[in-house]
Amino acid sequence: MTFLFRDAEGPALCPQGSVVCIGAFDGLHLGHRALIDRAVARARALGVAAVAVGFEPLPRELFARGVKPPRLMLVADKIAGLRGLGVDGIGLLRFNARLAALDAAEFVRRTLLARLAAREVWVGPGFRFGHARGGDLALLQALGAQAGFSAHAIAPVALDGERISSTRIRAALTAGDFSAVARLLGRPYAIGGRVVRGRQLGRTLGYPTANLRFAGKTPALRGIYATRVHGVAAAPWPSVSSFGTRPTVDGIEPLLEAHLFDFDGDLYGRRIEVEFVAHLRDEEKFPDLAALTAQMQRDDAQARAILLQHEPQRVFA
Template sequence: MNRLFRDPLGAPLCPDGSVVCIGAFDGLHLGHRALVDRAVARARALGVPALALTFEPLPREFFAPAARPPRLMLPRAKAEGLWALGCDAVGLLRFDAALAAMPAAAFVHGVLAARLRAREVWVGPEFRFGRGRAGDLALLQALGAELGFGAHAIAPVELDGARVSSTRIRAALADGAFAQAARLLGRPYAIAGRVVRGRQLGRDLGYPTANLRFGGKQPALRGIYATWVHGVGTTPWPAVASFGTRPTVDGVEPLLEAHLFDFDGDLYGRRIAVEFVARLRDEQKFPDLPALVAQMDRDAAQARALLAAAPPRRASA
């Protein structure tokens, strides 16, 4: 039913019960997918909706706004990804002072039992929740026995002898190791969004761009990249992209700017996905615009050559 809800408390959403999975789900990597797949399969077996619970902002963003962790995906892309994996409803629960102060037992009673009528709850390894992160699987199981639901944790998903995690993916992206990130994600890394208007300086410099904002979040990568852009034509479109704060022109907010090679058209308002293929260089400040354009020429030539040797793969929005 592709339902989205934000409030942790309120009237029951699933009067006949549900199967719930809980996690940050940033990136929807192989470990997240294993958790969601298990919950969806159990929901289908029980004939009830499958619900995914996550938090927005993420708890780490709420508690440390000055040192926010890099995000792999934006909330809309996360919800769409969870729906695509079979979830019937997604709870992007507002993580605010009230939710941060909610004791673990109150979360179980008020959210899982009363609002969602959970029949089963599935979590990842080492899951913690509630005020002070006092809740764990053992508490879920103990309270579930009283309230009529079962609680279970999936086994860790490992790749190359280590657990698949968002932390590993962020490190791979920072290193420009996109093939490794794709293995951990189960798909190429891409950022999706709706094209917005920028300052149009790129057009004046001969490099018009399709611009995506990152919702005020901290991105997991910055620099200049060879990319494929999905959602423009019947096949992915080759492009060179910059993701950063544009120091030469005094930018502030992180902005993803993709210059599509040999493209002539209006993309404003179009939803696209930018798949990252190779890292070309760091973002840097140039002494003047001619120096910037000369470097952009070199970046474009390098990106064209790399993409000619790297046919596009399927990317997720």
């Protein structure tokens, strides 16, 4: 069973040693997977635990002023994805003012050594860590030489001559290029979660929806989409989804609302994944519910036509 920890310091978790990989892991794209695969392979070769260490919230969210930067995935999906890649331990360290003030040497001593007994540490290209991002790979290697572990960076993972990154994926999502996103992730882009009750306005308009909250985070996309819902039947279910704040009804919190075509069933509490296939239009405010309903009918027809032309794919590789 994979163990999960949140604190940078505390009791030893890997008394026999570990191989650690460190990153934000937002999206778990092909670059992240290459890093994790390397750490897992080295851990198996050494007979020790493979541990992925990240941060929650993401550092850029803590330091942001105003609206938080967009993120690709929520914590539950990240944990599930990391488990699926074979790690033995997952550290989602609470990134707060105290951890941000910890210098690089103290982070190595308290987390990599005292908690994880690291034998090897693997990082991605351009890795920085510690207070004010003062540490880099060279410092990590120097500290490791003193403490008895080695540090390494994997080579950049590129696609079409450009390094794969979460920033690149966010840009592709904004542009509605889901084909490019799938190539960068190694799987279609999807958002998962448990279905929650909404205001049930869609049901009164003839378009009941399965609703997912984005846990107070800023999503990397917004608008109306042709989608497929995984987790309700043996095959992905065709749907049309709205992701935004619902300006026509004065919504505030970002909400993902998926209308499953010709579906009759209760999904409350069910965990589903909504796979994004194509962008239909931006979110907009309509003068009244009649105008909104008319547009929803057009969205429905357009999404059905698009989905007929796209073969379903597996969400998780």
